[in-house]
Amino acid sequence: MGKLFEELSKDYRLKEGLKTCINCGTCTAICPAAEFYRYDPRKIIDTVQRKDDEEIEALLKSETIWYCGECMSCMTRCPRKNAVGMVIMALRNLSTKLGYFTCSEKGRQLYPLSHALNGNILKYGYCIHPETFRMEDHPEAGPVYEWHLQHKEDSYARAGGNYMQPGPGALRKIDQKDLDELKAIYDITGGTERMETIDRFSEAKAAEMGMSNEEYLKYTFEHCSAGHFNNEEEEL
Amino acid sequence: MIYQGKQKIWSDYQKEIPADHWFYARSCIRQNFFPASETHFLKIGRELLGKDICDNEHHTTCGGISYHSDTIPQETAMTIVARQFAIMTECGYKNIAPSCITSFGNYTEILETWREFPELEAKVREMLWKSCRKEFEIPEHVAHTSDIMYTWRNEIAEKAKFRLINKETGEPLRVVEHIGCHYSKMFPHKGVGGAEYPCVLSGMVNSWGGQVIDYPERRHCCGFGFRQYLVKANRGYSISNTHKKFESMEPYKPDMIITNCPGCPYFLDRWQYVIAEMEGRTYGENGFGIPVFTYEEVAGLVLGYDPWDLGLQLHQVAVEPLLDKIGIEYDPKAKYLGLNEKDIMKPGLPENLRCF
Numbered sequence: 001m002g003k004l005f006e007e008l009s010k011d012y013r014l015k016e017g018l019k020t021c022i023n024c025g026t027c028t029a030i031c032p033a034a035e036f037y038r039y040d041p042r043k044i045i046d047t048v049q050r051k052d053d054e055e056i057e058a059l060l061k062s063e064t065i066w067y068c069g070e071c072m073s074c075m076t077r078c079p080r081k082n083a084v085g086m087v088i089m090a091l092r093n094l095s096t097k098l099g100y101f102t103c104s105e106k107g108r109q110l111y112p113l114s115h116a117l118n119g120n121i122l123k124y125g126y127c128i129h130p131e132t133f134r135m136e137d138h139p140e141a142g143p144v145y146e147w148h149l150q151h152k153e154d155s156y157a158r159a160g161g162n163y164m165q166p167g168p169g170a171l172r173k174i175d176q177k178d179l180d181e182l183k184a185i186y187d188i189t190g191g192t193e194r195m196e197t198i199d200r201f202s203e204a205k206a207a208e209m210g211m212s213n214e215e216y217l218k219y220t221f222e223h224c225s226a227g228h229f230n231n232e233e234e235e236l
Numbered sequence: 237m238i239y240q241g242k243q244k245i246w247s248d249y250q251k252e253i254p255a256d257h258w259f260y261a262r263s264c265i266r267q268n269f270f271p272a273s274e275t276h277f278l279k280i281g282r283e284l285l286g287k288d289i290c291d292n293e294h295h296t297t298c299g300g301i302s303y304h305s306d307t308i309p310q311e312t313a314m315t316i317v318a319r320q321f322a323i324m325t326e327c328g329y330k331n332i333a334p335s336c337i338t339s340f341g342n343y344t345e346i347l348e349t350w351r352e353f354p355e356l357e358a359k360v361r362e363m364l365w366k367s368c369r370k371e372f373e374i375p376e377h378v379a380h381t382s383d384i385m386y387t388w389r390n391e392i393a394e395k396a397k398f399r400l401i402n403k404e405t406g407e408p409l410r411v412v413e414h415i416g417c418h419y420s421k422m423f424p425h426k427g428v429g430g431a432e433y434p435c436v437l438s439g440m441v442n443s444w445g446g447q448v449i450d451y452p453e454r455r456h457c458c459g460f461g462f463r464q465y466l467v468k469a470n471r472g473y474s475i476s477n478t479h480k481k482f483e484s485m486e487p488y489k490p491d492m493i494i495t496n497c498p499g500c501p502y503f504l505d506r507w508q509y510v511i512a513e514m515e516g517r518t519y520g521e522n523g524f525g526i527p528v529f530t531y532e533e534v535a536g537l538v539l540g541y542d543p544w545d546l547g548l549q550l551h552q553v554a555v556e557p558l559l560d561k562i563g564i565e566y567d568p569k570a571k572y573l574g575l576n577e578k579d580i581m582k583p584g585l586p587e588n589l590r591c592f
Contacts, residue, residue, distance in 0.1 A: 011310075012310060012349055012353060012356060013310065015353070016349065016352065032456065032457045032459065032461070032473075032477050033461070033464075033473065035476075035480075036472070036473055036476050036477075037473065066463070068461075069457065069459070069460070069461025069462060069463075069464045069473065070304045070461065070462055071417040071418075071421070071457040071460075071461065072341075072417060072418065072421045072422045073417060073421055073455075073457060075421060075422050076420075076421045076422075076424065076431045083422075089304075089306065089310075092306040093306065093309065093310070096306065106470075109463060109467045109469065109470070110306065110307060112467060113305045113306075113307050113463055113466060113467060114307040116466065117301060117302040117305055117307050117466070118302060118307055118308065121296075121297055121299065121302060125296040125297060126262075126264040126267065126296065126297045127264040127265075127297050127299070127300075127301040127302055128264045128265055128268050128301070129268070130268060133268070137468060140471070140475075140506045140507065140509070140510050141506060142506055142509045142552040142586065143552075143583040143584040143585065143586060144549070144550060144551065144552045144583045144591075145269075145550070145552070146583065146584070147572070147581065147582065147583030147584070148550055148583075150581075151574065151580040151581070154574030154575060154578055154580045155550070155574065155580065156271055157574065157575040158544070158545075158547075158573070158574050158575045159271040159272035159275060159547040159550070160271065160272055160274075160275030160276075160279075160545075161267070161271040161275070166293070167293055168291045168292060168293040169291070169293075170262065170266075170267040170271040170274050170275065171267045171268070171271065172293060174296060175293070175294065178294050178296060181319065181367065181368045181370075182296060182316065182319075184366075184367035184368060185312060185315045185316055185319065185363070185364075185367045185368065186308075186312060187367070188315070188363050188366050188367040189309065189311040189312040189314075189315045189363050189367070190309045190311055190312060191308045191309065191312035194307065194308055194309055194312070195307070198307070220467075220469075221467055221468050221469065222468050222469055223469055224469035224470070224472070229472070
């Protein structure tokens with residue numbers, strides 16, 4: 001057993017999610033990601049349970065661990081009560097801690113994800129917020145949502161919301177004391193350190209790719225190379 | 237199989253859900269896209285049925301979307317949830333009702349992990365104290381708000397002004413029910429009916445007069461996939477999954493879709509718009525889409541609330557064909573008005589998807 005597997009084994013999601021896989025492939029058959037991406041959860045579990053550090057390091061640097069949508073359909077169907085989605089979360093966690101995530105295009109997406117989600121949580125108290133929702137990033141939101149955002153104070157009021165105002169209600173302004181508590185939780189539990197780790201490795205990768213941090217953020221958010229999907233001939 | 241044997245098996249799929257005294261936890265996504273659904277859960281519960289539900293201003297996100305997008309460690313997600321429990325405890329409540337399936341799954345996962353690894357719960361208690369000087373009790377019950385609506389379904393049916401019946405034909409409306417993945421795929425015994433026979437939404441549909449239709453991809457994910465939607469480069473995954481569901485359900489000619497997850501109604505609604513604009517393909521009748529609803533919106537419609545008070549103007553797929561089928565009256569001119577009939581203009585129209 002190598003050091004990487006030993007490190008993975010400390011993750012409670014691995015303890016809960018990996019018992020003994022019998023390699024039946026039910027997880028792959030049920031997986032929404034496997035239908036579209038070049039992704040085979042059965043092989044990932046098989047690699048992890050071989051406990052070979054060289055193979056696990058390759059996995060941590062790969063595209064494949066980032067294809068899962070964490071819907072956990074695999075957890076329902078596994079005849080041995082494994083949870084591949086949980087194992088994926090443990091792999092992603094270690095890949096992030098070690099900075100290996102910048103080795104793959106899908107892994108590099110952690111940079112825009114962390115900025116958007118953690119930024120919203122620490123500023124507004126929720127993961128998604130109209131103040132940072134930009135139509136150019138979300139054309140699928142459609143003309144109705146564009147209209148809604150243009151008139152959000154009125155539109156939320158019509159729907160019974162309490163937009164950016166004190167007191168209870170939908171999209172209320174979260175009290176600064178509550179936001180300070182969230183920040184303290186991030187500081188004490190490793191959330192802040194995780195954000196800094198993502199930034200440090202991402203910004204080094206941006207420099208390596210000859211991009212400013214802003215260019216890298218936009219590029220990783222928008223760019224999809226050919227070769228991720230089953231129906232493509234190209235190889236990554 | 238003898239009747240008692242069936243009853244025993246079915247009892248494994250049941251869940252104890254108190255009908256009253258809940259601490260309400262709002263959803264990141266629903267506040268943005270379906271704010272009136274949360275408004276009407278409280279309105280129906282408190283004003284119509286006289287239930288005690290606490291809507292406290294100090295709770296926040298559970299961090300679930302960030303956790304499942306792998307941008308925070310497990311300990312951070314657990315401590316944010318522990319803070320939610322602490323606020324529930326401070327307010328004098330013992331039962332927590334998240335308005336979000338991701339939150340419901342997150343709370344359930346955390347409690348199951350603590351049950352198996354008590355040392356982790358002790359560590360989180362210490363981290364919560366260090367960061368917030370807060371302590372908490374473990375909730376006696378965690379129920380998704382759709383679970384609670386399920387317990388109210390017959391009371392709502394008794395007070396209903398409309399039923400899910402086509403007024404022209406007298407036939408029940410054909411309803412697709414879509415259960416959010418994290419409701420019971422992770423911990424089947426925590427959902428009504430488990431993962432195999434979830435009846436939280438079908439129970440409401442049956443009580444309110446509709447007919448639930450089965451189709452091959454009924455339990456397939458809507459395609460949210462967290463990072464697979466949130467990152468623009470990945471949305472092919474998201475729309476492909478929704479497309480697969482619509483291609484599968486279309487031959488069964490559904491009149492409407494009811495959902496219990498925050499993301500699912502958004503994706504099932506908006507990807508219909510995108511598929512129409514990209515491919516010219518629509519799934520409803522006469523160039524319309526299939527209208528997609530939250531369970532609060534459907535409850536509100538059968539109770540006779542104004543469709544625009546229910547926020548149905550924020551859907552991209554037009555809901556009017558369904559309102560007409562049921563016979564619900566509405567004022568088309570009031571659809572896009574603000575509060576107190578303020579004129580706030582109108583949205584543009586899609587090129588292919590028929591809308592009003």
